Amino acid sequence: MRANGLLWIGSLALIALGAVLLLDNFQLWSGFNAAALSPLLLVIIGGVLLLRGDVIPGRDGRTFGITRGSVESAVLEVNAGEIDVTGRALAREGRLIAGSFAAQSRPLLTVQDTTAYLRMERAATPWLSLADWNIAFARDLPWSLYVSSSIGQVNLDLTGVIVQRATIATGIGDIRLVTPQEALEPITLRSNLGDIRVLAPPGARVRVTVKLGRMFRAHVDPERYNEEAPGVYVTRDAAPANPRIDIGVSGFFGDAYLA
Numbered sequence: 001m002r003a004n005g006l007l008w009i010g011s012l013a014l015i016a017l018g019a020v021l022l023l024d025n026f027q028l029w030s031g032f033n034a035a036a037l038s039p040l041l042l043v044i045i046g047g048v049l050l051l052r053g054d055v056i057p058g059r060d061g062r063t064f065g066i067t068r069g070s071v072e073s074a075v076l077e078v079n080a081g082e083i084d085v086t087g088r089a090l091a092r093e094g095r096l097i098a099g100s101f102a103a104q105s106r107p108l109l110t111v112q113d114t115t116a117y118l119r120m121e122r123a124a125t126p127w128l129s130l131a132d133w134n135i136a137f138a139r140d141l142p143w144s145l146y147v148s149s150s151i152g153q154v155n156l157d158l159t160g161v162i163v164q165r166a167t168i169a170t171g172i173g174d175i176r177l178v179t180p181q182e183a184l185e186p187i188t189l190r191s192n193l194g195d196i197r198v199l200a201p202p203g204a205r206v207r208v209t210v211k212l213g214r215m216f217r218a219h220v221d222p223e224r225y226n227e228e229a230p231g232v233y234v235t236r237d238a239a240p241a242n243p244r245i246d247i248g249v250s251g252f253f254g255d256a257y258l259a
Helices: 002-025 034-052
Strands: 061-067 073-079 085-089 095-102 108-112 115-121 133-137 142-149 154-157 162-172 175-178 187-193 196-199 205-211 216-220 225-229 232-235 244-258
Touching: 073 095, 073 133, 085 142, 095 115, 142 154, 154 162, 162 175, 175 187, 187 196
Parallel strands: 073 115, 073 142, 085 133, 085 154, 142 162, 154 175, 162 187, 175 196, 187 244, 196 244, 205 244, 216 244
Antiparallel strands: 061 095, 095 133, 108 115, 205 232, 225 232
16 A cells, blocks of 8 residues: 555656646746756655565566476576565476566576576566566475565565575565575575565574664564574574574665564
8 A cells, every 4th residue: 555655646746747847848937947856756766666666567477387307406596676576385296497477588497417597587578577576496306596686575485495595685675585494505685775574484493693783673573583692593483303594684774574
């Protein structure tokens, strides 16, 4: 609702600004400096990007699916730009990856030995294609994930996914991560301007290290986490048999939420 409200306000403000500039162009508003209002356009666009992650909502995504074959591990690199990214585990076996991508586009795939390398590049998609990217991962092989966006949101539910390593970063945009069943190497989360949410399923052995800053704070559910050291939190209900998952969280302006 806030995003829709902001779009309406932004649209009305842009119409008003356009009317003022039009009056000034025809010299119907004497003594007015039109150039003085130019920063207002940046303020409006910036506000929309902060709450939406993009300027124009898009519905032009296209589904895709890639079979697993003899692949035993996979590397996925996502450079989303202003696109929102959502990820989860595949519901059925047999495929390596599936989901929805930009229309007229398909993830780039190369295979070396038994490792698949996949790339989803904003630069390789039509620039007017603004639909969210949805990705579903195979459950029975380890994934190396590198996901970045400049002004988009990243929402990954890795329940049931095996992670070799993962780095998720946003410029302007929130990150939401549901921890995987296993992470062989640490997971890194960073947002320059946005909140980071880490959700650990019951029984998961999760150790989160938050790099606190003057404008980046941690909000921790005390019923789920103990503070092992300043900025280091471990799940209280961890099952000893589960492998430990290490997560590093950092940001410049925003907050970290652990639940």
